Amino acid sequence: MSRTVFCRKYQKEMEGLDFPPMPGAKGQDIFENVSRQAWEEWQNQQTMLINEKHLSLMDPNNRKYLQAQMERFFNNEPFDKAEGYVPPEK
Template structure:
């Protein structure tokens, strides 16, 4: 049986994650309030940001930037896009 959550990004009940993606309170919050769909989309977007902006995960500033962008993305707010990015047409 799949677990459902009310996803804060999509504002609807969707399939939840299998386990918290981070340790601690932040991971628990994501586990309880973010759908598997939204988390998978964030992971793809995060990878694009890391690659296009050539971010180093050794740099605390880059990690902080990604954390802030993750919070915006998952809250359904405006978030950073890679330069020249055009979303695929549906």
């Protein structure tokens, strides 16, 4: 049986992650307050930002930028999106 969390992004009970996605307090906060669906959506968004903006995760400023965008994403605030991205038609 999967665990559920009250998802901060979707404001409802949803399936949670199996383990914290990163170490420390931030990982624990995500584990307790972000659904699996929201985390997977963020992972896709983050990948597009890294690729579009040619971000290096070795650069501490780029990591801070991504963390700020992640917070905005989970809090339903405006966040940077990959420019020119058009979702595939179904």
